[in-house]
Amino acid sequence: MIGSTLRSLPYVDNLRKALESGTATAGRIQVANATPEIQARLDENFRDTQRTLEQLAASSKAGSSWTTLDEKSNAVDLPNVETLSNSDASQVLNSLQHLIDIGRLEGKTINAKNGDQATDSAAVYQQWLLARVGVDAYA
Known part of the structure; x- marks a missing residue:
């Protein structure tokens, strides 16, 4: 449906x-x-x-080193983008896309930050990661 x-x-x-x-x-x-x-x-x-x-x-197991999945609260804690190096942000971005592709984040509450900003959206988090690695998501 x-x-x-x-x-x-x-x-x-x-x-x-x-x-x-x-x-x-x-x-x-x-x-x-x-x-x-x-x-x-x-x-x-x-x-x-x-x-x-x-x-x-x-x-x-992709992403298991940087994500924290709490099965009881059904939440996924992602690393603060501001604290990631460019290469780490690139790896997190690739792993995040993989988790999205396999449906691992479906129905989960996403807890993500970029400095003082917070989001529960995987799409917003991806944009932050792209900006961190120097890719313009709107180009």
């Missing part, structure tokens, strides 16, 4: 938590009486799944 918010799905939340904590694992399939060719394909699929899982785990 347009304009609606999807409710949180427990299995998606649990997968996200397992990826972030590093406890997610791939399962290996063994087939009794499988031909060597079939078992080789299953083994290759297992290795592909392990690689994908490692990439997902790394991706899900």
Whole structure:
């Protein structure tokens, strides 16, 4: 439905938590009486799944070093832009965009500052970060 918010799905939340904590694992399939060719394909699929899982785990941890997510209050605390170096602001900007892309900030209260200014908007925070790294968002 347009304009609606999807409710949180427990299995998606649990997968996200397992990826972030590093406890997610791939399962290996063994087939009794499988031909060597079939078992080789299953083994290759297992290795592909392990690689994908490692990439997902790394991706899900993006931004975890600079964000504080409080599951109880459903809030995300972001670093004060004024305190970030240009390179740190660039990294935070990239990680923030990734968190937005994967929906990690949906339904969360955002607490962000730029000096004395405060916002609860990811878009405003992105503009502050862009200005910090020297990119004109309106150009």
